[in-house]
Amino acid sequence: MIQQVTTTESDKAQDAPIAPPDHLVGKSCRRIDGKEKVTGTALYGADLFPNSAELFASVVRSQHAHANITAIDTTKALEVAGVLGVYTHADVGGTNIHGLIRRDHPALASKRVRYLGDAIAVVVAKTERAAKLGRDRVEVSYEPLPVIATMEQAIADGACKLYPEGNVMGDKRIRKGDVELALANSHVVVTDTFFTQTVDHAFLDIEAGTGHWDGQVLTLYVAGQWVHEERRLIALALGLPVEQIRIIQPVTGGAFGGREDISIQIYLGLAALKHQGKTIALRYTRSESMRARHKRHALKIESTFGAKADGTLTAARIVVHSDEGAYASTGIAVMRKAASHATGPYRVPNVEVDVYGVHTNNNPTGAMRGFGACQMAIAYEGMMDRIARALNMDREAFRRKNLIQSGDTVTTGQHVDPVSIGHCLSKAIAKFKERPYPGNDKLPDYMRRGWGMSAICFGLGYGDGFPDCSRARVEMNDDGTATVYTGGVEVGQGLLNTMMQIAGEDLGLPMEHMRIVAADTELTDESGSSSATRQTYFTGNAVRMAASELREQVLDIAGIKLKVHPHEITLQQGWAFETAKPDNRVSIQQICTEGLTRGYSLKATALFKPRTITEVPQTGQSPRAFITYLFGAHVSQVLVNMETGEVKVERHIAAHDVGKAVNPQSVEGQIVGGVAQGLGMALMEEVTYKDGRIMNPGLTDYIIPTIKDLPPVEAIIVEHDDPGGPFGAHGVGEPPLIGAVPAILSAIYDATGKAPCELPMNPERTWRLINDVRENDPLSKVF
Amino acid sequence: MFHQPMTFKQALELRSELGADATVINGGTDVVVAMNHGAIKPTCFLDLSGINAIRKIDRDNGHLILGAGVTFAQLGKLHVRTLKEASLSVGGPAIRNMGTIGGNIATASPAGDGCVALLALGADVQLSSKDRGQRWIPLVDYFIDYRKTALADDELIQAVRIPYNPRSRWYKIGKRGAVNISLVCCAVSQNEDKKTQLAFGCVGPIPRTAPKASALLNGETLSAELIDDVANLVAQEVSPIDDQRGSAAYRRAMCSTLTKRLLTQLMEDNPKGDADA
Structure with missing residues (x-):
C-alpha cells in the first residue's frame, strides 16, 4: 500500500518566513487514507475484481463437522x-x-x-459462476465420525479423539x-x-483478493495482519521459496484478529501457480467467511476469590476451559x-489458575x-462486584483497596x-458524576436503571518470551519529502x-512532506x-529510531551548508536553520538534492527488539x-x-x-470502536452452533450493534509517559x-440485583437472569 | 424477463398470463435479499413499482384504504399508532423507503411487523384478478400456513382496509435498536364499540391473532383483573417454537407480558375509551 500527500511547493519560496513549529505527535492530523x-x-x-480478474476460484468445503475422507x-x-x-x-x-x-491445519x-469450514478442493474457472457450479459438483465421499460439539463431550470418557494425543490441546497455569x-482464613x-x-470478528471487508504467478514471482493482493509471516506460511504450504512470493496488502476494512490466520492466500496461490500468467480472483460471501474463519474462544471460567473483612483480597482460584475448536x-x-x-x-497474594484448551469440532x-x-x-470484574456486595462495601472503594x-x-x-489504573478509574467516575444520575x-415500575464500572489491565505485545520485533526504514527523497517504509499493516486503526x-x-x-509505504x-x-496492541509501541519505536538517525544525517549536511555545528541547528517545517540566527537557513529539499548527489544515503533502518521472558511453566x-x-x-x-x-446502554x-x-482523534476512534464492539459482545453477539454447524452465518442473525444501540461514548485519553514507548506512547x-464488557455487566447487576454470568445478555438471557429461569439455557446446557 | 406495467390493469393482465412463473416484486426488500442468498432464482419478474395508483392512502367511509405499494416510510407518518410504530420498527430508513405493505403481506413471514399491526386492526385485504375481479377478505383468513396464503396465482394484492381511528398500541422485542428482526411483537387495537383485537408475530408459522383472548375483551371496559385474565389466556393460546433466535418459553412469556403492558397502557392513557387524538 503506497500513500502519499502531494507536496505543496508554495511554502518553499526562499523568502517566505518559516512557519511556526508544528508538532505532529499529539496532533489530530487528518487521516491520509481518509479521503x-x-x-x-x-x-x-473485493474492488480488485472488476479491475484485474481473469480467472475465478472457489473453495470446496466439508459437508461434515467430523469425518474421514474416503474419496474425492x-x-x-x-x-x-x-x-x-x-x-x-x-x-x-x-x-x-x-x-x-502449531502447524496443524491442512x-x-x-x-x-x-x-465444516475445512477446505478440500479449489476450483478455477473462467467465471465466478462457473467456479461455484464446479464447486458444487465436486463429489467427496466421507466416513462420518462422532461430532464433538461441546467441551463436555470432548473431555468425556471414551470421547472420539480429534488428534491421536487426545482432545486436550494444552494447559497453562499460575x-x-x-x-x-x-481461602480457609x-x-x-x-x-x-x-x-x-463464541464471537465473530464481523469485519465489513469480507475476505477477497487476487493472485498472479508470472513464473518467477507469486504476487498476492490479500489483506492479512502480518504479511511477512503469511508469506512464510504460504511458502511452506505451497513449497515455494519465500523470495518468490510477494504479498501486497490492499486497503483493508477491519481485522480485529480475524485476519491473523491464513484465509484465502494459499488457495489463491495454488490456483495462480496452476494458471501461470493469469490473475486469479477469489472472494468469500459473508456466510462462507463466517463458516471458514476462526472465532473468539468461548470460555467457561470457574472463579473463587477470598477476601478479609476489611476488603483486602486474599486468594483466587480460577479454572478455565477454553473451546479451541478444530485446530x-x-x-x-x-x-x-x-x-x-x-x-x-x-493485588492477590495467593493465586492458582489452570487453563485447559479443549478441541471440539467447532470452528477453530x-x-x-x-x-x-x-x-x-x-x-474478575464480575467477581469484584460480587465480593463487594458480599462484604457490603462500595464497589469503587473495594476496588481501590x-x-x-x-x-x-x-x-x-x-x-x-x-501503574495508572487508579487515575483512570478516578477520571471515569468523575466524568460520570459530572451529570446527575437520574436513578429510578x-x-x-417495570424499568430499572443501574450503573457499573470496570478496571482492567492489558499486557502489550506477544510477551512470554515470544520473539517480538519491528523493523522500519525512513528515507529522504530528493524533493525534500521523507518516506517511511514499514511492514506493518493498516487495517483501519x-x-x-x-x-x-x-x-x-x-x-x-x-505532514504534507511525509509519505509512507506499508505492508508490501x-x-x-x-x-x-x-x-496485540503492539504497532504503536514496536513499529513506532523502530520508526522513531530510524528517523532519529536520519535526522542526524540531515543535520550533518545542514551543518556544512550553514557553517555551524549540527547542535546549533533546528529542523522545522521543511527548513534547517541556525537556531540563534533563523535567517541562516537552507531548505530540507536543498539538503536532500545536494546530499543525494554527493553520495549521502539519507536513509536509515532500525530494529526494535526488546525482550520478554518466558514464564516458568509450573x-x-x-x-x-x-x-x-x-x-x-x-x-x-x-x-x-x-x-x-431488554437492556439499553444510556x-x-x-x-x-x-x-x-x-x-488523539485516532485514539478516540479506537476507544469508541472498542466500546461498540464490547457492547455487541455484552448484549448481542453470539455464534450459535448445532453439532458443529454455525446456525447464524450471516448478519441477519449474527447481531452486531447499530448506531441506535450505542450511546455517545465519552472517551477520556489519559497520558502517563511510557518510558519505553516512542514519545511516551504505547x-x-x-x-x-476489554473494559466495555464488564462495565456493562456491572451496570446490569446494579439495575437488576442479579449478577450476570453468561454472555451475551440479550433480552431472553437477561429475562432468565431476572426471573431465575435457567432451564434450556443454551450455554449451561452445552457445558 | 422483466415486466414493468404502468397501470394496475396491465399488471393484472400480465399476472393472468404469467401466473406463478412471474415473481412479483415492488420494493424488492424481500425478493432481492432472497435472491442474493440463493434462496430463490427467479427468471421472470412482474414489477409493480411503476404503478402510482397503488401508492396512495385514501380515506373511505370511516376507513383508510392503503394501496399495496404504500411504503413503510409512508405508513410511518400515519396517525394509527400501532401501524405507525410497527412500520418505523422495520429495517432502517433505506428499507422503509423501499419496502411496501403489499410486499409484507405477500411474503407472509411470521415476523412481518406490518402484518401483525394490520391483524390487530382487523384489516381486510383486497385481492384482484383480471378474470375474477376483486374480492375483500379478512387478513386473518389470508394467512393459511407457513408462507402459504389465500392469494391465487392469477391474483395481486391491491389494497388493505383498516378502521380510520382506532386506539392502538405496538411493542416489538428484538435484539438491537434498528435493522431488527422481531423476537416477539405484539399489536393491540380497540375500536369505538370496544371491539379489541390482539395480534402477535414470531409465535407460530404465520402472523396471528388470539381470538379466544380477544373475545374476553369484547365490549368490556378494561380493568386490571380483566387484563390479567386475558394475558394468562394469551400464554395458553399462542404456540411458539424454540429456534435459534429465542426459546418458546421466553416467547410465550413475552406474549403474556406484552399483552398486559399494552392493554394497561390503553386503559391508563385513555380510561374513557376515546379514540386517539
Missing part, C-alpha cells in the same frame, strides 16, 4: 463449462499445512475433516502462595462460574494470556481483539511501573498516520503483526512476561426492562492510559473492548 475511503475510491480486496471425485466438476481446473491436496507442492503457532484436507490456606469466599460466548490457531497464546490476566489489575478459535484477556476481565499501584506486581510476578425515580507523524516529528517535516513484502521490512511466573502494561477504566449506565429483559465512559496519544487497540 479515498470516504469518497469510495479506495480499493479493497472431481470428474463432474471438470465437466462444467468454463471450469479449467480442480485442485486437491495432491496438487499442493509443499507441506499443505498452515497454523500460526490447507486442503486429504484424509480427515475436523470442522501458582503463587498458598491458596488453600488463604478468609472472611468471605465467593464462587461463581462465567460462560463467555490450534493462536490458542496456546490465548490460553497463556488468559492465565496471566486472570486477576487483572488487582484464535485471535480476536482482547485475546483471552477480554474474557478474563468479565470474570485492591488495585495495584506503581511498583506492585501483577499475577505473573512482574513489577509494573507506572421517574421510571415506571490508523497505523499509517501514526508512523508518519512519529517520523515527521523527528525530521521537522510537515517486496518493499518493506518485517514489522510484526498488527495485533508457576506461570516471569519477571517480564510483557513489555509494558496498559490500563483503563469504564463506567456504564443501563436501563433494563425488567419484564422483557451512557458509557471509557478512560484509557495510552502513554501519549500520537493522534497503544490503545484492545483495552477499550
Whole structure:
C-alpha cells in the first residue's frame, strides 16, 4: 500500500518566513487514507475484481463437522463449462499445512475433516459462476465420525479423539502462595462460574483478493495482519521459496484478529501457480467467511476469590476451559494470556489458575481483539462486584483497596511501573458524576436503571518470551519529502498516520512532506503483526529510531551548508536553520538534492527488539512476561426492562492510559470502536452452533450493534509517559473492548440485583437472569 | 424477463398470463435479499413499482384504504399508532423507503411487523384478478400456513382496509435498536364499540391473532383483573417454537407480558375509551 500527500511547493519560496513549529505527535492530523475511503475510491480486496480478474476460484468445503475422507471425485466438476481446473491436496507442492503457532491445519484436507469450514478442493474457472457450479459438483465421499460439539463431550470418557494425543490441546497455569490456606482464613469466599460466548470478528471487508504467478514471482493482493509471516506460511504450504512470493496488502476494512490466520492466500496461490500468467480472483460471501474463519474462544471460567473483612483480597482460584475448536490457531497464546490476566489489575497474594484448551469440532478459535484477556476481565470484574456486595462495601472503594499501584506486581510476578489504573478509574467516575444520575425515580415500575464500572489491565505485545520485533526504514527523497517504509499493516486503526507523524516529528517535516509505504513484502521490512496492541509501541519505536538517525544525517549536511555545528541547528517545517540566527537557513529539499548527489544515503533502518521472558511453566511466573502494561477504566449506565429483559446502554465512559496519544482523534476512534464492539459482545453477539454447524452465518442473525444501540461514548485519553514507548506512547487497540464488557455487566447487576454470568445478555438471557429461569439455557446446557 | 406495467390493469393482465412463473416484486426488500442468498432464482419478474395508483392512502367511509405499494416510510407518518410504530420498527430508513405493505403481506413471514399491526386492526385485504375481479377478505383468513396464503396465482394484492381511528398500541422485542428482526411483537387495537383485537408475530408459522383472548375483551371496559385474565389466556393460546433466535418459553412469556403492558397502557392513557387524538 503506497500513500502519499502531494507536496505543496508554495511554502518553499526562499523568502517566505518559516512557519511556526508544528508538532505532529499529539496532533489530530487528518487521516491520509481518509479521503479515498470516504469518497469510495479506495480499493479493497473485493474492488480488485472488476479491475484485474481473469480467472475465478472457489473453495470446496466439508459437508461434515467430523469425518474421514474416503474419496474425492472431481470428474463432474471438470465437466462444467468454463471450469479449467480442480485442485486437491495432491496438487499442493509443499507441506499443505498452515497454523500460526502449531502447524496443524491442512490447507486442503486429504484424509480427515475436523470442522465444516475445512477446505478440500479449489476450483478455477473462467467465471465466478462457473467456479461455484464446479464447486458444487465436486463429489467427496466421507466416513462420518462422532461430532464433538461441546467441551463436555470432548473431555468425556471414551470421547472420539480429534488428534491421536487426545482432545486436550494444552494447559497453562499460575501458582503463587498458598491458596488453600488463604481461602480457609478468609472472611468471605465467593464462587461463581462465567460462560463467555463464541464471537465473530464481523469485519465489513469480507475476505477477497487476487493472485498472479508470472513464473518467477507469486504476487498476492490479500489483506492479512502480518504479511511477512503469511508469506512464510504460504511458502511452506505451497513449497515455494519465500523470495518468490510477494504479498501486497490492499486497503483493508477491519481485522480485529480475524485476519491473523491464513484465509484465502494459499488457495489463491495454488490456483495462480496452476494458471501461470493469469490473475486469479477469489472472494468469500459473508456466510462462507463466517463458516471458514476462526472465532473468539468461548470460555467457561470457574472463579473463587477470598477476601478479609476489611476488603483486602486474599486468594483466587480460577479454572478455565477454553473451546479451541478444530485446530490450534493462536490458542496456546490465548490460553497463556488468559492465565496471566486472570486477576487483572488487582493485588492477590495467593493465586492458582489452570487453563485447559479443549478441541471440539467447532470452528477453530484464535485471535480476536482482547485475546483471552477480554474474557478474563468479565470474570474478575464480575467477581469484584460480587465480593463487594458480599462484604457490603462500595464497589469503587473495594476496588481501590485492591488495585495495584506503581511498583506492585501483577499475577505473573512482574513489577509494573507506572501503574495508572487508579487515575483512570478516578477520571471515569468523575466524568460520570459530572451529570446527575437520574436513578429510578421517574421510571415506571417495570424499568430499572443501574450503573457499573470496570478496571482492567492489558499486557502489550506477544510477551512470554515470544520473539517480538519491528523493523522500519525512513528515507529522504530528493524533493525534500521523507518516506517511511514499514511492514506493518493498516487495517483501519490508523497505523499509517501514526508512523508518519512519529517520523515527521523527528525530521521537522510537515505532514504534507511525509509519505509512507506499508505492508508490501517486496518493499518493506518485517514489522510484526498488527495485533496485540503492539504497532504503536514496536513499529513506532523502530520508526522513531530510524528517523532519529536520519535526522542526524540531515543535520550533518545542514551543518556544512550553514557553517555551524549540527547542535546549533533546528529542523522545522521543511527548513534547517541556525537556531540563534533563523535567517541562516537552507531548505530540507536543498539538503536532500545536494546530499543525494554527493553520495549521502539519507536513509536509515532500525530494529526494535526488546525482550520478554518466558514464564516458568509450573508457576506461570516471569519477571517480564510483557513489555509494558496498559490500563483503563469504564463506567456504564443501563436501563433494563425488567419484564422483557431488554437492556439499553444510556451512557458509557471509557478512560484509557495510552502513554501519549500520537493522534488523539485516532485514539478516540479506537476507544469508541472498542466500546461498540464490547457492547455487541455484552448484549448481542453470539455464534450459535448445532453439532458443529454455525446456525447464524450471516448478519441477519449474527447481531452486531447499530448506531441506535450505542450511546455517545465519552472517551477520556489519559497520558502517563511510557518510558519505553516512542514519545511516551504505547497503544490503545484492545483495552477499550476489554473494559466495555464488564462495565456493562456491572451496570446490569446494579439495575437488576442479579449478577450476570453468561454472555451475551440479550433480552431472553437477561429475562432468565431476572426471573431465575435457567432451564434450556443454551450455554449451561452445552457445558 | 422483466415486466414493468404502468397501470394496475396491465399488471393484472400480465399476472393472468404469467401466473406463478412471474415473481412479483415492488420494493424488492424481500425478493432481492432472497435472491442474493440463493434462496430463490427467479427468471421472470412482474414489477409493480411503476404503478402510482397503488401508492396512495385514501380515506373511505370511516376507513383508510392503503394501496399495496404504500411504503413503510409512508405508513410511518400515519396517525394509527400501532401501524405507525410497527412500520418505523422495520429495517432502517433505506428499507422503509423501499419496502411496501403489499410486499409484507405477500411474503407472509411470521415476523412481518406490518402484518401483525394490520391483524390487530382487523384489516381486510383486497385481492384482484383480471378474470375474477376483486374480492375483500379478512387478513386473518389470508394467512393459511407457513408462507402459504389465500392469494391465487392469477391474483395481486391491491389494497388493505383498516378502521380510520382506532386506539392502538405496538411493542416489538428484538435484539438491537434498528435493522431488527422481531423476537416477539405484539399489536393491540380497540375500536369505538370496544371491539379489541390482539395480534402477535414470531409465535407460530404465520402472523396471528388470539381470538379466544380477544373475545374476553369484547365490549368490556378494561380493568386490571380483566387484563390479567386475558394475558394468562394469551400464554395458553399462542404456540411458539424454540429456534435459534429465542426459546418458546421466553416467547410465550413475552406474549403474556406484552399483552398486559399494552392493554394497561390503553386503559391508563385513555380510561374513557376515546379514540386517539
